[in-house]
Amino acid sequence: MHAFCRTLVAAGLVAVVGGAQAQGSGPDLAPMPESKPGNAAMIELGRYFYFDNRLSGDWGVSCATCHNPEKGWGDGQALSTGYPSMEYFRNAPTVLNARHQRRFLWDGRLDGADAGTLARDMITESHTMNMDSRLMQERLKQVPEYREMWAKWRKDDINGMRVYSAIGEFIRTLETVNAPFDRFKKGDENALTAEQKNGYALFRGKAGCVACHHGPIGSDGNLHRTGVPEHPEVLKNPLRTITMLRHYSTSGMPNYMNARTDVGHYAISKNKRDLGKFRTAQLRDLKYTAPYMHNGVFSTLDEVIDFYDRGGGGGSALKPLSLSSAEKQAIKSFLLSLSGDPVIVKDPGQPDLQVWTAYGKN
Numbered sequence: 177m178h179a180f181c182r183t184l185v186a187a188g189l190v191a192v193v194g195g196a197q198a199q200g201s202g203p204d205l206a207p208m209p210e211s212k213p214g215n216a217a218m219i220e221l222g223r224y225f226y227f228d229n230r231l232s233g234d235w236g237v238s239c240a241t242c243h244n245p246e247k248g249w250g251d252g253q254a255l256s257t258g259y260p261s262m263e264y265f266r267n268a269p270t271v272l273n274a275r276h277q278r279r280f281l282w283d284g285r286l287d288g289a290d291a292g293t294l295a296r297d298m299i300t301e302s303h304t305m306n307m308d309s310r311l312m313q314e315r316l317k318q319v320p321e322y323r324e325m326w327a328k329w330r331k332d333d334i335n336g337m338r339v340y341s342a343i344g345e346f347i348r349t350l351e352t353v354n355a356p357f358d359r360f361k362k363g364d365e366n367a368l369t370a371e372q373k374n375g376y377a378l379f380r381g382k383a384g385c386v387a388c389h390h391g392p393i394g395s396d397g398n399l400h401r402t403g404v405p406e407h408p409e410v411l412k413n414p415l416r417t418i419t420m421l422r423h424y425s426t427s428g429m430p431n432y433m434n435a436r437t438d439v440g441h442y443a444i445s446k447n448k449r450d451l452g453k454f455r456t457a458q459l460r461d462l463k464y465t466a467p468y469m470h471n472g473v474f475s476t477l478d479e480v481i482d483f484y485d486r487g488g489g490g491g492s493a494l495k496p497l498s499l500s501s502a503e504k505q506a507i508k509s510f511l512l513s514l515s516g517d518p519v520i521v522k523d524p525g526q527p528d529l530q531v532w533t534a535y536g537k538n
């Protein structure tokens with residue numbers, strides 16, 4: 177490359193595609209948008225519910241067990257433990273930036289606009305919190321503090337649907353803050369190092385990541401087959417195989433008993449085109465959310481980048497990238513610039529149960 181071009185690339189002014197300069201058009205990553213604050217009383221209740229393990233069948237787990245603020249709002253494991261004695265077959269992803277997901281869950285089975293429904297599914301699904309909605313409602317009514325907090329928000333009694341929407345509203349407040357990439361996009365040229373700017377150019381150019389990873393959280397919200405290898409534990413551990421098959425069975429997937437690998441969105445659409453397709457993962461806060469991919473099969477970003485460098489796995493349309501080790505390193509440093517400050521929310525503790533005697537009087 178001409179020395180002058182190299183300077184431009186290092187300054188992040190142009191991207192490089194196979195040695196040629198790319199135009200500044202096409203999809204790109206964007207800074208985090210400003211979010212309007214929601215209803216404060218609703219969010220505060222949502223925060224209490226998020227940390228309260230009485231929302232699970234056996235009082236064993238809360239949302240925070242699997243989406244722990246101190247572990248990047250995930251659980252730090254490759255595969256989720258699931259509800260006690262369950263063992264799930266996929267990774268527990270971060271809940272950060274749920275507000276900006278077009279679809280929820282690794283196989284994209286839920287609409288990203290509906291965080292309340294997602295919270296309901298997490299609570300009532302036997303693999304996660306295994307809770308009956310009416311039982312939850314009656315338990316929460318016997319907590320005087322919750323009745324008081326509820327009255328600040330609404331005039332009716334505590335009810336399941338609203339509990340879900342309060343949790344949904346709470347998780348919508350959890351967003352990436354102060355990431356170097358956002359400062360760079362807002363005009364601070366020094367927020368990224370020269371290596372990171374080079375990584376950004378590769379991300380948009382030679383490495384082609386931007387085709388699927390764009391917008392504020394680095395996800396097109398679409399389904400793609402990248403051919404991520406199966407995590408061996410899913411078939412070695414019968415408990416994990418069981419949750420996988422049970423998920424397929426409840427989704428109505430034909431011939432599900434023969435499945436020996438995660439079929440992704442196919443279980444939902446039953447369309448062969450969707451075999452092995454997963455929703456594009458977001459690239460925000462990767463600093464805190466290892467291991468990576470729907471089954472946590474890669475422990476480090478180096479492994480993820482090596483995977484793409486090889487052209488992904490079986491059945492994917494990805495091509496090998498022939499990245500040098502310096503280029504891989506640059507992409508990795510760039511990816512880390514999309515991570516912000518740790519988002520820590522305090523566990524408010526669980527106010528005690530106390531039988532509600534005077535119905536209607538509080």
Ligand code: HEC
Nearest residue numbers: 238239242256258259267268269271274280281282298304
């Ligand atoms: C026992 C562990 C466990 C508990 C408890 C749990 N989750 Fe999850 N959560 C998971 C797993 C595993 C997934 C991914 C499931 C899949 O894609 O098949 C997930 C997915 C999610 C997602 C989707 C994120 C994305 O990238 O699309 C959100 C949001 C979420 N959970 C929020 C919650 C909330 C809110 C609660 C409490 C009401 C909760 N979870 C309780 C394990 C758990």
Ligand code: HEC
Nearest residue numbers: 383384385387388400404454455456457468469470480484
């Ligand atoms: C064809 C679309 C596509 C392209 C191109 C692509 N990705 Fe991905 N990416 C995905 C999908 C889909 C997932 C989720 C795959 C899964 O979990 O099985 C993913 C997952 C990831 C993850 C894991 C995030 C997490 O939290 O688990 C990282 C990191 C990543 N991609 C980085 C990159 C980089 C770097 C490039 C360019 C070298 C790239 N991707 C190119 C679609 C793509």
